[in-house]
Amino acid sequence: MDHLGPEAVVSFVDGELTASALHRARVHLVHCPECRAEVRAQRRTSEVVHDSNFTSEVSMPADLFARLKSMAETGCPDGPDAAATPTPRPEGVLDRVETLLRAVRRGGRAD
Secondary structure, three states: OOOOOHHHHHHHHHOOOOHHHHHHHHHHHHHOHHHHHHHHHHHHHHHHHHHHOOOOOOOOOHHHHHHHHHHHHHOOOOOOOHHHOOOOOOOOHHHHHHHHHHHHHHOOOOO
């Protein structure tokens, strides 16, 4: 029997699963005591973290809050794609041979 992965357990506890994924998780939890235990442990952990964030000792810096709020409102710019990521050029003969072998295995070009 496949178990719920850690991400699925967290998403289940946080209420972030889609309707169909939530249904599958609930059906699985009915039959799997190990995953039910994981969900209980995650809920306890979540409650501890949640409770600890409501003390006057823990606060978010105002500039961080402003930046996060701005990102949420305007969105984040696209980052570089794989083609724009710089890669070092082969330096020696062995580096060039290794690059050529990788390209041959991929069926692509060795730049």
